[in-house]
Amino acid sequence: MNQINKKLIYRFLGKINFNYNIGKRTWFGTGGKCLVFFEPSNIKQLFFFLKIIPKNFPFFIFGLGSNILFRDGRFNGAVIKLGEDFKKIELNKKKKIIKVGCGVKDIDLANFCLNNSISSFEFLVGIPGTLGGAIRMNSSCFNGCISDNLKSITVLNSKRELKKINKDEIKFNYREVKLPKDFIFLEAEFFVNFENKIKIKEKMQDIKNLRKKNQPLGVRTGGSTFKNPEQIKAWELIDKIGFRGKKYNNTLISEKHPNFFINMGNASSLELEILGEDIKNIVKDKTGIKLSWEIERVGNFEKF
Ligand SMILES: Cc1cc2nc3c(=O)[nH]c(=O)nc-3n(C[C@H](O)[C@H](O)[C@H](O)COP(=O)(O)OP(=O)(O)OC[C@H]3O[C@@H](n4cnc5c(N)ncnc54)[C@H](O)[C@@H]3O)c2cc1C
Incomplete structure (x- = not known):
């Protein structure tokens, strides 16, 4: 925090917190603090923040923390969460395009599409993240995928360059998009098709x-x-090695879906991570298959 120009940054009071417990915002409910938690209401504030933070000051973009294992130590950087202006959805019926802010929750986008008789976004109903997280993870399920109807993404990078990138310039793979990690997704445009509301x-x-x-x-x-x-x-692999429904300390491997780990209340991120690594090793030993994490591990181990 000392490195940051406090005088300027305090213009954002109310939108900025220091030594913030980011763990409580994650879906796991585990994890430590971050040096700065910043929630810009609009692009001007985001620009300004990127201008005043020291060069190479790390930052991490946070959606709803549904795909994050935030480690228990302090993250010595800024966590940025898109605020009000990034939660808007606009439909252009004539052009058959929707413009969606990357802070919009998946469920809100699914409901907006339902209310406007737009198909192909139904799959988002059960994904508990934001559009920004969905693009970063190329989220998909039940035959729907966020990149399917994508037209373009508007991004801001750490050098404060604003760019609109068309879908054909972007490579999407299973659970990844090939765009640099310092890209902050601000909004995206999608082509839409209209469909009977009852069907949707x-x-x-x-x-x-x-x-x-x-x-x-x-x-x-x-x-x-x-x-x-x-x-x-x-x-299936986790089931094969006998971990379905098993409880280890404060973590439960779901009985219904063994790839879901559940924090029973007092689990730490370290405990969840070690269990994951343990399972990876056992699966490799017994089946020869190497699992790789879908959940993103962020931050530092040490407590402060
Ligand atoms: C119960 C449950 C069910 C789930 N089901 C599914 C499923 O069916 N399909 C599926 O694909 N996933 C699923 N997920 C995983 C998760 O919900 C998705 O990956 C989701 O898209 C993450 O969104 P988020 O906004 O919470 O992102 P976070 O978890 O906060 O962040 C995930 C990544 O996205 C990046 N990110 C977030 N916002 C932005 C932005 N504006 N600009 C740039 N980068 C950004 C972060 O930096 C991070 O790298 C599920 C998770 C849970 C807890």
Whole structure:
């Protein structure tokens, strides 16, 4: 914090917190503090913040923390969460395009599309993140994927360069987008198709029912811990090695979906991470298949 020009930064009072407990904002409910937590309401504030932070001061963009394991030590940098101006959705019916702020929650986008009879966004109903997180992770499920209808993304980088990038310039893979980590996604445009509202509603309900049947709901989890290898689902491998429904200290491996780890209340990020690494090793030993983390691990181990 000492390095930051405090005089200028305090213009943002109310939107900026120091030594902030970011762990409480993650879906796991675990993790330590960050030096700075900044929630810009608009692009001007974001520009200004990037201008005044010292060169190479690390920052991390936070959506809703549904794919994050924030480590228990302090993250010596800034966590940035997009605020009000980045939570807007605009429909241009004539051009058949929607413009969506990257701070919009997936569920709000799914409901906006339902209300406006727009199809192909139903899958977002059960993904507990924001559009920014969905683009970074190339989120998908139930035959829908965020990159499917994408037209362009507007990004800001750490040098404060604003760019609009068309989809054909971007490479998307399973759970990744090939764009630099310092890119802050601000808004995206999507092509839309109109469909009967009842059909859209039914599809959303089917997805909700399937989630209820196959995944633990209302618990502290990070969703799928590992990516699915090409030939088999990660949950099947964890099941094969006998970890389904097992409890280790404060962590439960879900009975319904063994790729979901659940914080039973007092788990630490370290405990969750060690369990994950342990499972990776056992799976490798017993099946020869190397699992890789889908959940992103951020920050430092040491407590302060
Ligand atoms: C119960 C549960 C179910 C889930 N089901 C699914 C599923 O079916 N399919 C699926 O794909 N995922 C699923 N997930 C994982 C997770 O919800 C997604 O990856 C989601 O897109 C993460 O969004 P977020 O906003 O929470 O991002 P975060 O978890 O906060 O961040 C994830 C990554 O996105 C980056 N990021 C966030 N916002 C921006 C931005 N504006 N600009 C640049 N980078 C940004 C972060 O820096 C980080 O690298 C599930 C998670 C849970 C807890």
